[in-house]
Structures are given as C-alpha cells and as structure tokens.
Amino acid sequence: MKVNGTSTRPIWLDDDGWGVNIIDQTKLPHAYEIVRMENLADACHAIFDMLVRGAPLIGATAAYGMALALKKDASDAGFDQAYSELYATRPTAVNLRWALDEMRAQIFPLAEGERIGAAYKLAAQICEDDVAQNSSIGDHGLKIIQEIWEKKGKTGVVNILTHCNAGWLATVDWGTATAPIYKAHDSGIPVHVWVDETRPRNQGASLTAWELGNHGVDHTLIVDNAGGHLMQHGEVDLCIVGTDRxxxxxxxxxxxxxxxxxxxxxxxxxxxxxxxxSPTIDWTVDDGVKEIPIEERDATEVTEMTGRLKDGTVATVTITPESCTAGNYAFDVTPRKYITGLITERGVAKASKEGLAVLFPDKV
Ligand SMILES: CSC[C@@H](O)[C@@H](O)C(=O)COP(=O)(O)O
Structure with missing residues (x-):
C-alpha cells in the first residue's frame, strides 16, 4: 500500500541483498522510522518488542530471521538455536510456528552450503505468498461488501467496524480484515470504518487510523466499548476482524x-x-478457548499510555494509582457460533470443521 504516495511494505530485503528492513511500528503514527535487521537477535527483538506485529508479518519476520541466523551459522545446531529463539518471541500467532516449520521442512534437509541462499529465497516467497493470499481475501470480501451496498439500494455508505490492526502493517501487504475494505474503496463503494482504539497498545488508534488515512478511506476512531452502542443503533453494517490463530x-x-x-x-x-x-489456521487444535495459548504482556502497557504532547514530543504517562496492579491479556477467543464467515484466499468458509474442509480438503 502507499505511504505519501509511495508503494511501501512493512518488511523488505535491503539493497545489499542480505539486511532486512522493517518499519518500526512502535513509533507510528508520530514518527516513520525504518530499522535494519542484521542478525537473529535483531529479528527476535523486532517480534518480541513489537516493532513488527500482526500474525502474517510475525511469520514473515521469523522467516527472514532464520535466513539472517543461518548467514552467521548454517549448521544444524545453528538452525535449532534460531528456531527455538524465534519460536519463543510470541506465543499466540500461529504464523510464527508455521513459518519456522516451513523453514525446517524445506531448508534443514539441505547441505549447509546451500541453506543460506535457499532460506532467503523461501523467506521472500513467504512474503509474496502472503501478498497474493491477502489480495484474494480482498476479492472475496469485496463481494460481501458489494452485496451489502446493493441491499442498501446503493445509498449512504457501508459502515464497517474493525478491531486492532489487521491492515497492511500486520501483513506484507493489503492486510486481512482491511483487504476487502481497500478493494471496496478502490472500486468506488463508499465505505466508512469504525476503528476500535484497541487498548492497551492502541493498534487501532495508532496503526489502523494511520493506514486508512494514508489510503483516503473514511474512518472514525471509537473507544473500545462503543461498538455495541453503534450496532444497537444500526450504525454498523458488518464487522471484519483479523485473527492470530x-x-x-x-x-x-x-x-x-x-x-x-x-x-x-x-x-x-x-x-x-x-x-x-491459511497459514493462520492451526489444523492441530480444535477448541480455541481450551487450547490456544493467550499471551500475557507487561502490566505497564495497561497502566501507562504513550502519546504526543502539544509541543510535539512523545511521552509516556502513568494513568493509574502508583500501587495499581494490572492484568494484560493480549488475545481472546471468539467461538465459531458467533462468526458469520471466514474470508480466506480460497473463498468464504463457514466457521466449522466441515466449512473449512470444503475449501481446504488438502489440509484436513
Ligand atoms: C492480519 S493480522 C491479525 C491479527 O494478528 C491482529 O488482528 C492482531 O490481533 C495483532 O495483534 P498484535 O498484538 O498487534 O500482534
């Protein structure tokens, strides 16, 4: 997608062919800074400290992280060490494990001398596949938005609510939840997005609002608790969110x-x-509430907030009493019965074992 009119991705290979650049998302929307990753530690830091975040982008970064690690040590022990360090960075988004397992399946069996080049190639392929998959999600989701637009007699706007950032910043391009929105906007359907701020890290307020604004998509930021009220008053035509697993x-x-x-x-x-x-589907688990590990992050993300002061400086302030303890559960699970459909690169599936099996007979 575009930043100030220039096509941009949140991860790309540097001109020298081995360093890997990322947009530091902890600085957005107040500053646009590029960080160059040169080794395994840089990649682990980028994922753990959320310079990159969002399930598909975490997977892509892990893949490049493995390539960077192998550049220094392409031995079996080097591979295993990199696998376990990258795997430990964040627990919930399954794309991390998926990307590392792809590396294990395709790179580990090669001779040491072939591993580095092949790992860079596979990381680049994982990135390109993600772009193609998200573009297809956009095409399938566009049809849903089109239908709603037609049902409304092509009057007014289609109001879409989204949570967190499942936009291009969370992927290699297009986003998942946002791909249908961008495609609808680009095809001339008037869309308006309700952007949940998404406490505690405010990915909606800082990232989704920034993305949509850059692309010229009409949007309104709302506090996390406003969605129910808007739905009761007919102000939301549909919700589209992303997923980590x-x-x-x-x-x-x-x-x-x-x-x-x-x-x-x-x-x-x-x-x-x-x-x-599809790399976000964990075919090894069934019961999301019981089986998916939910990341618990530092309490300071809840007790503090970071923002821009009137003089332009960025500052972090505490919003609680000094002694306040806080819990910081980063994810939750929505049972399938509440989901209208899963928009995948192969089409829209019913949220059920049978529904997914129709689209992914090769995986079940
Ligand atoms: C296309 S990304 C889907 C999800 O990864 C996204 O909605 C999300 O929850 C991101 O969480 P984050 O903690 O910012 O990595």
Missing part, C-alpha cells in the same frame, strides 16, 4: 476485545466476518 473447527483467536464485539454483533444481527490467510 483460527482452529480447525473455526474458533477465532484475535486481539483482546474481539469476543465482546462478536457477542454484540450476534445480539444485533450484524454479520461478523474474519479475514485470514
């Missing part, structure tokens, strides 16, 4: 608060869709 039976794990939006959507007959590329 979807089970083989269609339960969806996504940023904390997604579940409550799904409940409100269900109560108000608002369609609730999830955009996801």
């Amino acid at each position: 979807t089970t083989a039976s269609g339960d969806v794990c996504n940023k904390i608060g997604t579940y409550l939006k799904a409940l409100a959507a269900h109560d108000n007959d608002v369609p609730f869709y999830v955009g996801l590329p």
